[in-house]
Each structure stands twice: as C-alpha cells, then as structure tokens.
Amino acid sequence: MLRQSKFLFPILIILLITVVLCSIAFGAVQIIPSDMASALKHFFQHKDPATIYEGVFIQLRLPRVLLCAVTGAVLAVSGVLMQGLFRNPIVEPGLIGTSSGAALGAAIVFVMAGNFNVAMKNFVGPFLTPLAAFAGSLAATYLVYSLAKNAKRVSIMSLLLTGIAVNAVCLSGTGFMSYIARDPQARSITFWNLGTFSGASWLQLFIVGTVALTCFILxxxxxxxxxxxxxGEEEATYLGVDTNKLKRKIMLLNTAMVSVATAFVGVISFMGLIVPHVLRLLIGSDNKKLLPASMLLGAALLTLADMCSRLLLAPAEVPIGIITSLVGAPIFIVLLKKFNLLQQKGGYNA
Structure with missing residues (x-):
C-alpha cells in the first residue's frame, strides 16, 4: 500500500517538522513560539538575545536539535548504504569498524590526554576528542578494507568477517582504556559511548551538516x-556496474558520514539498523525511495529520542544511546519475528 503512495514523503516531512518544533519548545526550559521568532529576528539583525529564553533557544536548543536531526539522517542513510552493500537488511553502519574505531580514539584521549604535548592541545582546543575519534574511525575502516582486499578484489564476506574481528579488537582496546582510567575518565568513556548532544554548537552543526549534505547527494x-x-555481484556486473569501484565508494561515503557525526556526538546504536529495516518492509528495497525516506525518518526519530532523553529526568539528561537501545531493540525483535513469519519456510519445515 505504501509502496505506491504519493503521500509518504509529505507525511515524513510533516512528521519531521512537528518533532523538530516540539523538541525545540520542550525541555528543562520551555520556549514559546514568540520567543523563537524574536530570537531569530535578533539573530539575523546581529543583536544579542533580549531574554534568557531567546538565549537558550538560539545558542543551545536550536543547534542541538538541528545537529540531532542531521545525525539521525546520517545514521539512517549510512544504514541503507551498508545494508545495500552487504545485501543484508540487518547490517548496521558500524559493521566495518567505524563506530568502534571512533570509540577507541576517544577513549585514548580521555585517558592519555594528560601526556599529550601542551602546544598541540592548545592548538586543537575542544576538537581534540572529535579529531581523535575521527582518526580512529578512519584507521579502523582502512584496516578492515586492507585486510579484506584480496587480488584487487574485495569480497563482501571478507569485509563482514574482517569487520567483526576489527570491531572486537577496538572494543578490547576501549575496555582496556576504561580499566586503566581513573573514575572521572572512565565515566567520560562510558557517557561518550552512550552518545550525547549536550555539547552541540553551530560550528559542529556546520561541519557535520556540510559533510552530510555532500554525502547525501553522492x-x-x-x-x-x-x-x-x-x-548479486555477477548480475550487477552484467548490467554494467563496476562492483569493486562501487564498494569502495560506498565504504568511503559511510566512513565519512559516520566518522564525522560520531566524532562529535559519540556512539549511537540502532538508528542505522532500525530505520532502513522498517522502511524496507513498508516501501520496498528501491534505494531511490529508500535513501530520502530514511533521511527524513531517521532525523525525526533521533530528534524524538533526544527530546525524550531531556524530558525523562529533567533537568538532568538520560544518555540518548540508552533511549535508542531501549526502544530500538524490542522493535527490531518484533519486526524480525513478523518478517520471518512472512517468509516461506525451508529446511526441515519445507
């Protein structure tokens, strides 16, 4: 029914706009529409916020919500790309080591930053952790690709198995960093691995948004x-697709999107797995529809999850990774159960 529906994208756009406006309005500090309009007016006139509500809106709430929406779109689109590459609907973006490599890079900074050169720390400033996470993502992904490449050809199965191994090594390294860390450092590692948008800024939004927009178009x-x-690879080759070149491009796009987003907000699980899977069951596997639909739904759902993380224990925050895992895991189990019931039974049940 939804596969031929002309109302799918208007519904997703309305959903996203509604969720974004609600997320901006509700929180530890309530912001009414008049404050939003006044704050935007003063912002474009290059004036300082007139009230504390305008300041919260323009300096804290708006960049946070927009960064959250962009990150949700990034994770969902990345999930579509990886599931399409592996031809498997239960593959997630971090399978090739991107997320675990970022976690290891951030953990090393949290524990070893005291031993870093002072001049270097002053030069990079607050971007030390994001840069280390980004470097860890690239290193882990490159390692997976290098080990999986054989005779100028990259096997999907080799990528899968190598990705699992590299993920295990990176998680082991993160665990070791947590073990040798002091209590404050260990807490920083834990919270970073659960994801947070509390440090969102306009600069972060600009960096993540620019990379995301470029990767979305590609x-x-x-x-x-x-x-x-x-x-299948052989059939795609007959249709004129250079599968090895396509694999490299998709992996590069996935790494660029996920590593940049993860570097600023930490590891957020299940978004890149649930959103494409849900939409694939509803509208089919046509990537021309699946990519933009996942972009919109991923942005809306992660923004909704962030709003819940701010409201549940306000004025404190629940790490957003707890919300996405707590809600995403049961939904995924239900979807898998329903999906399996729709399949023809084989093997002993044939």
Missing part, C-alpha cells in the same frame, strides 16, 4: 547501482 547518485547490486 549517495542518491549511486541508488541505481545499489539496486543492481541487490541482484
């Missing part, structure tokens, strides 16, 4: 090739 260009890859 992803849409490869939607037809991903559709061909669904038939």
């Amino acid at each position: 992803s849409l260009r490869y939607s037809k090739q991903l559709n061909a890859l669904l038939l």
Whole structure:
C-alpha cells in the first residue's frame, strides 16, 4: 500500500517538522513560539538575545536539535548504504569498524590526554576528542578494507568477517582504556559511548551538516547501482556496474558520514539498523525511495529520542544511546519475528 503512495514523503516531512518544533519548545526550559521568532529576528539583525529564553533557544536548543536531526539522517542513510552493500537488511553502519574505531580514539584521549604535548592541545582546543575519534574511525575502516582486499578484489564476506574481528579488537582496546582510567575518565568513556548532544554548537552543526549534505547527494547518485547490486555481484556486473569501484565508494561515503557525526556526538546504536529495516518492509528495497525516506525518518526519530532523553529526568539528561537501545531493540525483535513469519519456510519445515 505504501509502496505506491504519493503521500509518504509529505507525511515524513510533516512528521519531521512537528518533532523538530516540539523538541525545540520542550525541555528543562520551555520556549514559546514568540520567543523563537524574536530570537531569530535578533539573530539575523546581529543583536544579542533580549531574554534568557531567546538565549537558550538560539545558542543551545536550536543547534542541538538541528545537529540531532542531521545525525539521525546520517545514521539512517549510512544504514541503507551498508545494508545495500552487504545485501543484508540487518547490517548496521558500524559493521566495518567505524563506530568502534571512533570509540577507541576517544577513549585514548580521555585517558592519555594528560601526556599529550601542551602546544598541540592548545592548538586543537575542544576538537581534540572529535579529531581523535575521527582518526580512529578512519584507521579502523582502512584496516578492515586492507585486510579484506584480496587480488584487487574485495569480497563482501571478507569485509563482514574482517569487520567483526576489527570491531572486537577496538572494543578490547576501549575496555582496556576504561580499566586503566581513573573514575572521572572512565565515566567520560562510558557517557561518550552512550552518545550525547549536550555539547552541540553551530560550528559542529556546520561541519557535520556540510559533510552530510555532500554525502547525501553522492549517495542518491549511486541508488541505481545499489539496486543492481541487490541482484548479486555477477548480475550487477552484467548490467554494467563496476562492483569493486562501487564498494569502495560506498565504504568511503559511510566512513565519512559516520566518522564525522560520531566524532562529535559519540556512539549511537540502532538508528542505522532500525530505520532502513522498517522502511524496507513498508516501501520496498528501491534505494531511490529508500535513501530520502530514511533521511527524513531517521532525523525525526533521533530528534524524538533526544527530546525524550531531556524530558525523562529533567533537568538532568538520560544518555540518548540508552533511549535508542531501549526502544530500538524490542522493535527490531518484533519486526524480525513478523518478517520471518512472512517468509516461506525451508529446511526441515519445507
């Protein structure tokens, strides 16, 4: 029914706008529409906020909500790309080591920052942790790709198995950093691994948004090739798709998006797994529809999760990774159960 519906994208756009406005309005400090309008007016006139509510809106709430929406879109689109690449609907963006590498890079900074050169720390300033996380993401992904490459060809199965191994090594390294860390450092590692948008800023939004927009445009260009890859590598080759080149491009896009977003907000689980899977069950596997739909739904759901994380224990915050895992895991189990019931039974049940 939804596969041919003309109202799918208008519904998703309305949902996203509604969730974003609610997330801006509700929190430890309530912001009414008149304060939003006044704050935007003063902002574009290059004036300081007139009230504390305007200041909270323009300096804290708005960049946080927008960064949250962009990150949700990034994780969802990345999930579509990885599931299309592996031809498996239960693959998630961190499978090739991107997220675990970022976690290891951040953990090293939290524990070893005291031993770093003072001049270097002054130069990078508050970007020390994001830069280390970004470097860890790139290093882990490159290691997976290098180990999986054989005779100028990259096997999907090799990527999968190598990704599992590299993820295990990175998680082991993060665990070791937590073990040798002092209590404040260990808490920082724990909270970073659960994700947070509390440090969102306009600069972070600009960096993540620029990378995300570029990668979104490129992803849409490869939607037809991903559709061909669904038939199998050999069949896609017959249709004129250079599968090895496509794999490299998809992995590069995934790494760029996820590493930049993760570097600023930490590790957020299940978003890149649930959103594409839900939409694939509803509207099919056509990546030309799946990519933009996942972009909108991922942005809306992560923004909703962030609003819940701020409201549940206000004025304190629940790490957003707890919300996404707590809600995402049961939904995924239900979807898998329903999906399996729709399949033809084989093996002993044939």
